[in-house]
Amino acid sequence: MNTILNISAYKFIPLPDAVALQGTLLERALALQLKGTILLAGEGINLFLAGPAEAVRGFVSQLQADERFSDVAPKESWSEAQPFKKMLVKVKNEIIRMDHPTIQPSAGRAPAVSAATVRRWLETGFDDEGRAVVTLDTRNDFEVDQGTFEGAIDWRITKFTEFPQALLDHQADLKDKTVVSFCTGGIRCEKAAILMREVGLDHVYQLEGGILKYFEETDGAHYQGNCFVFDERRTLGPDLSAKNSVK
Structure with missing residues (x-):
């Protein structure tokens, strides 16, 4: 029986008090007997938590009481067992490292x-203006190998800091197309989409909420395989159930 609620969420917002928040959030999570990882940086928050639903949602409510996080909307999935071994709150330079400070x-x-719009575009291969649509996977190669959208562009990067150079090497291939960047939960494709617009690509979008939100809000059509997640569930299928299979 799936009794453990798993959530992931992030928000880019200036957090000059990241170090002070570290202790506060760790204390709250431990008091609720949650496990997972929270990353804090000057640029925002990224969190992955699991535990009984009431405890997890209680933590989210406390977080949203801070107006900076009032609109944080976690993606949810369920599991039979706790997928994390401990509770960690870390302060980093970036909540997702790109090494591109601009x-x-x-x-x-x-x-x-939205997920529904992406599904509709992929059904025809064109956006609402009749422009050809391509999907760009911004994840690492081993994640892509577990599953991705049909025909997705995959530059075989091994870490996200390689994305800026890969974009420079391949940006000509994306010209005059509508590009939908995507990742697991939205955090990487958000930075990627901004960078693509910065280098002059005009028709770039990010998949809101990433693959997990696509699974949550659609039937998973046009996605092949599973989605790698960074916990002991290993991979999730389009029904958001654990598959525990990594090649």
Whole structure:
């Protein structure tokens, strides 16, 4: 029986008090007997938590009481067992490392497109203006190998810091196309979409909420395989159930 609620969420917002928040959030999570990882940085928050539903949602409510996080909307899935071994709260330079300091999502996002819209576009291969649509996987190669959208562009990067150079090497291939960047939960494709617009690609969108939100809000059509997640569930299928299979 699936009694453990798993959530993931992030928000890019200036957090000059990241170090102070570290202790506060760790204390709250431990008091609720949650496990997982919370990353804090000057650019925002990224969290993965699991536990009984009441405890997890209680933590989210406390977090949302801070107006900076009032609109945080976690993606949810369920599991039979706790997929994390401990509770960690870390302060980093970036909540997702890109090593490209000009990219500041809190200063303005690239346009996002909903899961339902992406599914509709992939059904025909064109966006609402008749422009050819391509999907760009911004994840690492071993994640892509577990599953991705049909025909997705995959530059075989081994870490996200390689994405900026890969974009420079391949940006000509994306010209005059509508590009939908995607990743597991939205955090990487958000930075990627901003960078693509910065280098002059005009028709770039990020898949709102990433693959997990696509699974949650659609039937998973046009996605092949499973989605790698960074916990002991290993991979999730389009029904958001654990598959525990890594090649």
